[in-house]
Amino acid sequence: MVATTDAPPAASPVRGPEPTGGRRRRKIPWLVYLALLPLIVVLALFQYYPAFSGIFRSFYEWNPGMESTFIGLDNFSRMMDDEIWWQSFKNLGFIFAFGVVAWVIPLFAAELLVTLRSQRAQFVYRTLLIVPMAFPGVVTALVWSFMYHPNNGVINKVLTAVGLGSWAQNWAGDPSFALWSLLFIGFPFIAGLPFLIFYSTLQNIPKELFEAAALDGVDRVRRFWSIDLPLMARQVKLLFFLAVIHTLQYGFMAYIVTAGGPDNATMVPVLRMINVAFQGQDWGYAATLSTTLFLFTMVLSTVVVFVKRSDSSTNAKGL
Template identity: 80%
Template sequence: MTGTAGAPLTPPPVRESRAEQRRGVPWFAYVALVPLLVVLALFQYYPAVSGIARSFWDWNPGQVSTFVGLDNYATMLGDEIWWRSFRNLGYIFVFGVVAWVIPLIAAELLITLRGEREQFVFRTLLIVPMAFPGVVTALVWSFMYHPNNGVINRALTAVGLGGWAQNWVGDPSFALWSLLFVGFPFIAGLPFLIFYSTLRNVPREIFEAAALDGVGRIRRFWAVDLPLMARQVRLLFFLAVIGTLQYGFMAYIVTAGGPDDATMVPVLRMINVAFQGQDWGYAATLSTTLFLVTLVLSAVVMFVRRSEPSTNVKGL
């Protein structure tokens, strides 16, 4: 068979069916997955299912437990500290997303540098703090916030602004905001790496074409850079939702949820109920609820209908 120009037509490639693809996989590949599934079932699925089941009990490990049905969930509905912890979590999430502006600006400035050596030096300096353990960061900021010997209050006093000195993590009015700023300026993290790697992989010709068309730096950001990062921003948003729901480590080290539960978050509330209140059944209820909230929000973020990310340059 030939085309209109006399050239032979190439038949379209035949796609293998799913059954044919499965027949091409060696049987031992499936067998090799069995130990992994057993380990996951033992150390991941069983604890999760066990926790859900025990949320319906007045659970006393090593002692007699009593089935209480939905009583634990009824108690949760009236738990003001639990619901206040979700409000604090909302502040943490919004602040964390807004803070992406700083690593985004840093990534934009970094790709502006022409020399590879200059980019390497500044990139290294910006991401080195990622190597510091989180507990070190938390302890350093706790010292900085100390009301008497903290660096922040000492610096304010040194420049004549001693009246601004506060008990930053000991005052309910300032504790949550102080916790939010731990780690400032928020450059050394996953958002910076994603923004920078995305912009770095954009062909230089696109930026040069925008410059030839008279596109300014700010307009190029909105018309070129941001659309090219749409997929990465959605990924970061999904990770931020999951990460915020699991937030608790930094709050535990810096404020322990206080003062007066001003920095309480769901994970800390669950830990306090279990280890301080010794109410393990109710703690399992809080854990199950947090798991369901995480599951639902993850499903919404992943499956909500959204436009396909475009890599086209628009508005030039």
């Protein structure tokens, strides 16, 4: 009799997970696209069409409802010689620089808040600091306009009451003070996106890192420069680019408080565009200014996207 041994069964080939609901899975994306179709139509009608229509009209001497004449690049040539337009960008650069420097205040507030040991105290103070974000911008602008009033304003009355009446000014009506008055609206600048970003970033830093630094004798100032600030670098970079884009669209506060005056001291590109369109009735030139501002914003938005992608790829390689 021949002895036989049981051979191990042949290993079956490894198969990947069986696709489940193949036909059903293929149908879901089409249903999603169909559901998004109304949204795409609305965006095309109220967002993309006005934008591309403005670009198209910038090459015309545009008369809405009447015959328009094609003039090529004449509007753009005129824009290059528009002193008020370029003055508005100069004001905008000053507004941006002041806004970036003012980040010191919300950063300092976030550093103080995160050092509180009591979570309840952090919650209370955090709530008090960010509640002003819920106030409508129109209300804020009108309140500060009243504060700046040369006769009945709170600022001048307080100066007079403390014996500094000679310091009283027509804050929003004097070209020497108007832009500064506009910049200080919202002081001390804590209730905003920078504070939220700084505070959330500091909260996500592991406490063990702070404890190790304390054991090594690192004081609070050195910890800020060596630990806190480097770990916030990505957030600060993103905040910087967002501030550039937001500043290009700045105009709401200036329109309500000063309307671009006095003597164009607070003129910004958005206000210049509005004045050309609605006061000068020069719709083609206004479309040119709008197109230029749109292109600036698009270029900077593209830069933000590429910087964000490069940061993400660098972090992925580091991991």
